[in-house]
Amino acid sequence: MAVDRKQQMKEITERLEQGVKDIFTSEMYTTYLRTMAKFHNYSFNNTLLIAMQRPDATLVAGFNAWKNKFNRYVKKGEKGIQIIAPAPIKEVEEREKIDKDTGLAVLNENGEPEMERVEYVVPRFRLTTVFDISQTDGEPIPSLEVNELTASVKDYALLTAAIEQVSPVPMRFDEIEGDAKGYYSDADKEVCIQVGMGESQTIKTMIHEVAHAMLHNSDFMKQSGEEKDRLTKETEAESIAFTVCSALGIDTSDYSFPYVASWASGKEMKELKDSMDTIRLTAADFLEKLEAAVAERSAERMTAMQYAEKLIANKEQEKTIFDDEQRDLIVNFAFKLDDRAATEELVNGLAAALAEDDKEEANRLMYDAQEKIENLPDRMIGLSEMHDYGYRKDDVLPLMKEGAREWHRLGERIYPLFRDGTAGDYASQEEIEQHDGIFGIKADAWDAILLEQREDYAENEYARPDFQLTVINREQALRLYDEGKQIYLVRISPWPILVTAREEIERGSDTFQIAIADLEQERNMTEQENMLLNSGEKQFGIYQITARDPEHDYRFMGLDYVQKKGMTVSRADYDLIYAAPLTDKDTLDGIYERFNIQRPADFTGHSLSVSDVVVLNDGSTVKAYYVDSIGFAELPDFFKERNMDLQKENLLNEKLQEIEIFDKPGLFSNGRLRDEDVPEGLYRYDLRGSDYDPGQPITVEKTVVVNHAASVLMAEELDLGVEGRLELGEDGLNFTGAELTVREFMEEQQQKGKGLIHGDSDHITVEGHIGTWYSVDETEIGGEKFFLLEHEEHGDMAACVAVNEQGKLVAEDLWNGFDEDFQEAVQKYLSEKWNMPKKEDVVSEIIEKAVPVPDNSAQDYSAVPVYYEPFSYAKENDEVDLYRTSYRLNGECKQAIHEAIADNYDGMYLGDDAVDQVVRQYGMERVGYILANTLHHKSYDGRFSRSNKEWAEQVSTPEHNVDRMTFRTDWVVDSHPAILDGFVTMFREELEAQKKLEQEQEQPFVKQFYVVENLQAAPLKIERFGNLDDAMSQYQALPSHYMKALGVEKNPDPLPGSLDILQCKNGIDTIVEDYKTVPGWDNPYIQNHVVQPLQGALAVQDVELSYELPDAYFHIQTCEDGFDYTLYNKDFTERDGGVLETDGDKSVQEAMTELLAEFGCDAVEGRVMDAAELREQADTVAEQQAEVLKEKLAAERPAPEEMLSFYVAECLEFTFAGEFHDHLTMEEALEAYDKIPSERMNADKCIGFCIEEDGGFVGMYELVVNDKVQRENINSINYFRDDKLVQQAISDMEKLMAARQQSKEQERSSTKKSVLDALRGLKAKKQEQPAQEQDKPKKAKKKGMEL
Secondary structure (H helix, E strand, O other), rough: OOHHHHHHHHHEEEEEEEHHHEEEHHHHHHHHHHHHHOOOOOOOOHHHHHHHHHOOOOOEEEHHHHHHOOOEEOHHHHHHHHEEEEOOEEEEEEEEEOOOOOOOOOOOOOEEEEEEEEEEEOEEEEEEEEEHHHHEEEOOOOOOOOOOOOOOOOHHHHHHHHHHHHHHOOOEEEEEOOOEEEEOOOOEEEEEEEOOOOHHHHHHHHHHHHHHHHHHHHHHHHOOOOOHHHHHHHHHHHHHHHHHHHOOOOOOOOOHHHHHHHHHOOOOOOHHOOHHHHHHHHHHHHHHHHHHHHHHHHHOOHHHHHHHHHHHHHHHHHHOOOOOOHHHHHHHHHHHHOHHHHHHHHHHHHHHHHHHHOHHHHHHHHHHHHHHHOOOOOOOOOHHHHHHHHOOOOOOOOOOOHHHHHHHHHHOOOOEEEEOEEOOOOOOOHHHHOOOOOHHHHHEHHHHHHHHHOOOHHHOOOOOOOOEEEEEEEEHHHHHHHHOEEEOOOOOOOOOEOOOOOOHHHHHOOOEEEEEEHHHHHHHHHHHHHHHHHOOOOOEEEEEOOOOHHOOOOOOOOOHHHHHHHOOOOOOOOOOEEEOOOOOOOOHHHHHHHHHOOOOOOOOOOOOOOOOOOEOOOOEEEEEEEOOOOOEEEEEOOOOOOHHHHHHHHOOOEEEEEEEEEEEEEEEEEEOOOOOHHOOHHHHHHHEEEOOOOOOEEEOOOOOOOOOOEEEEEEOOOOOOOOOOEEEEOOOEEEEEEEEEEEHHHHHHHHHHHHOOOOOOOOOOOOOOOEEEEEEEEEEEEEEEEEEEEEEOOOOOEEEEEEEOOOEEEEEEEEEOOOOHHHHHHHHHHHHHOOOHHHHHHHHHHHHHHHHOOOOOOOOOOOOOOOOHHHHHHOOOOOOEEEEEHHHHHHHHHHHHHHHHHEEEOOEEEOHHHHHHHHHHHHHHHHHHHHHHHHHOOOOOOOOOHHHHHHHOOEEOOOOOOOOOOOOOOOOOOHHHHHHHHHHHHHHHHHHHHHHHHHHHHOOOEEEEEEEEOOOOOOEEEEEEOOHHHHHHHHHOOOOOOOOOOEEOOOOOOOEEEEEEEEEEOOOOEHHHHHHHOOOOOOHHHHHHHHHHHHHHHOOOOOOOEEOOOOOEEEEEOOOOOEEEEOOEEEEEEEEEEEEEEEOOOOHHHHHHHHHOOOOOHHHOOOOOOOHHHHHHHHHHHHHHHHHHHHHHHHOOOOEEEEEEEEEEOOOOOHHHEEEEEEEEEHHHHHHHHHHHHHHHOOOOOOEEEEEEOEEEEEEEEHHHHHEEEEHHOOOOHHHHHHHHHHHHHHHHHHHHHHHHHHHHHHHHHHHHHHHHHHEEEEEEHHHHHHHHHHHOOOOOOOOOOO
């Protein structure tokens, strides 16, 4: 059924138009407009500057604007775009006062003009920096969201090939920087498409860019006199892509609708409507060409086998009968070679031979065809399969993975092929294993292999190497290559291929070749070394470092350097370069001179230098000497193996990140670890990084040479499988967040390996109990360790249990730690263990001796805070040590209270020192907590007073409240309640006394504060203040280059006095600690009410400082991310600058020192100066630079042919937000301007002009706003003031507007006259009406309703 193409195009484009309209009514579009309004509308000159420096810029803003308005941050190292920014300055001058009514000078009583101070703004400009959105990261900018297409497409390969055929210019697939999916280059006349996209996205993008090539070729547009702006071009291209894809059954609306909307100048979709005919015609033409190309290629791709069978059928209709062998050969030949011409030639040749009954010719043809099939590098795959796969170029021949492995092993370069028609880079063995598709070998390389396999080529003496080769492994090849030896690839032919890059060995096979002579030379050096070191003959040898080991790289370095770096000079780092007999003349100095001035002809090393080693064998002893910076140093341990134990010891103490690989514990090192350095019991593996991000691990393998990301140490061996690697995926590698030394890790794993419980154990299962437990305390009895466990889920709400190291349950239902119940349980456990029922007394004695009754009287724990949170919180926040310390001290404090009561109660009274001795040791906070805990659990006991119980319920600290406190029964004091109640009362009295003392000590000490403007000025200017806030405000208002001071005047009781507390020294506000040395000043009031608030204010205050250095000026100030700094040259031009990001952990002095050190300056040499003065000088220079840049631009700007067109916008500020017309003449613009109805206007409407040069858009500006010609605004821009076309447009528009105004006035006068005439006529008509009504007959009035 024929397709009505015209109707089809109409329906699809109407759907496109409606889809775009829906976008304009969406919330997304409102958000888009709101965001675009935040971007500055740059002037014409700045638009030029931006285009010159970064032609691809789209949205630009300043550093702080990106941060504050858009939550985006400029990427590190990005170079800004310099533009000209206004920097007006305010000046004040005295002028004669003018009367506003008369315009004359106002006179004073003496008849003289009165003067007044007038402030005015002087325009100035300076250079400033902006950045394009592509130079930033952060929150996404709201846009008309364009969703990338991901759907698959039927006959994808066929369609892509057909589109390439339809394209009027060449097309290629490549990596494109940025976010572009593709582009049409008008200069190069080519289309480029981004690789790696989804099938539907690729098809749509190809059609979009081909549409550009069809419609927007500048040569064709020039010939036809067409001019189109960017909006129109993008609208046409995407609309054609949508239309063609829709006709093909590919839905691109999610992408195309918002894309077209984003390129429309307004909701009226002018570009889409104006181009509708072009879109429909071009899309129809595109589809016809595409369908023809698809049909042609479908015929071609009847499949090679189908084509062959068709040829066979045609010949057999002509009475040629092929036997099964011939038929199978023809089909296989077509399938493997995918060459229609060659297949047709084979069929015709065979048919002719059979017709002539020429069996010899038929056999020859079959042999040649079979040979071509067998000459493919991999018989498991043919060219048809490669072409169907998506790779259609003829530069490679296909390989399956097995073939790729084999040819890679034989030294050939193998390339991965992809379905989008592209090939990857030269693949290593690991990358071959990782690729899931097919591979290719270069066709020219394969031709060379086939040529080399020919007997006549092999017999050619010029093709054979003139030296013999032998096989070496990869490790040998890398070492010998680094030593400068020639390495060759292993190939099946005798012709060697020389390795030209180390990468060929790293990515190549496991075996390589080297000339036997070169390898023999290597071996001879080994024999020479044996003679040098072990022979009784006198000899000397020279050793030099040739290959650099990153861990022992000290080539050309002095011995001091080696020792400072903790390295040892070892034979392992050297190669023997030369050996010869030792004569009496061969002293160390003589050898040094000889091998620098008159080197022997057979010496192949470099001149004897620092780090070389000279070995002397005098026939009885062998000594090695290091060539040092000055003289020689003997190396007694040169030939000893490097102390690997030392390396292991260093590694044991190195802190590494704890990880899990597939839930198995390990340690992570960013560096490369070696097996010989790894302690016994651990296993080393390497992590391989991806090609795109070498630092991102993707697999774990035993050893990685290329793309090494990290090394790991594992507690147990990993099963790497037959392929020798494990894919990490998303969950294979996890960081626990902890750091351990290798030694700590090994000890922890050993304990876990033995299954022993330790003080940090958790997730412990206990026989007969549900859930899991963790260790909170431990003790040792009779040489055996026992652990107190708390339930991980129920915590202190459940009783504890005790187990031994093996996890065997010893005691349960423990509420008071290692109490009497525990001791009884341990006694029973040990008796059963020893199987000595009659030895209970011995067991009891052991327990009594072993149960810890620590004498902690000498320990002071008063400063250790109480830990209030449960164990789960401590573990989550890495505070387990704090939890366990507090847990232990709580138990000891409870016991200390019990003992203090026992020691100080005489049967009638509790001694006064009972509370004091416990508080001194454990502090008020912990004692109060234990007492409150006890009363909380014994609140039912009436022997405790109500006031003490109420106090216990309210116990808290400033950071914690009672609801979060953990109360436990094992911290309950067991003393008699009545006596304990008295102890609580005494504690509370002491607590109140302490609070009162603190309040008395903090009585006001300060009478008033003072601020000195500058300690270096004479006389001193001092202001006094009644409070610190006012004083600090005045202090901060003073410039930082003054040596200002803030101080205290104390109350005159007993004596008056004053002291500086804060001074500004060389620009830095510094707390002056003299108060600590003056008697009476170092008191809580000064510390708490003066020093601490000042320190807090300094920590958060904004700082701006400037310094004069010997060869520069330096400016630094606080900003949101840290410190904003600028380094100026002595001529006040900017040398460097930026933002030093901190986490608030650096002072301005530390930041300044760090930055100046980077610039090679010393902060100590800086002299503080007026920051405002430096800024003013720098701004002046920047303004001068801006003027020079403007003049340079003006001078360099060519004088192209200019064209002026006009536009009309309903909305002056956002031209896309309302009605918009462009490419108009002045008269057309005025007519369109008048047609915009005033009742729907939401903003100022305008007429503007567009300047185009050489057919390219330059800029636009408003000419008429609200019926007023903007002459003054336009002429404030130098470019427009000097432009003849612009000036002519201003004059012409003023004339037109004047004529328009006159016409309107005449029209209003005419309208007024016609209205008066109409009113008079109406009045006359009304006067005539009564007379006419008198002549009419009157109707009789009737009652009721008239029917």
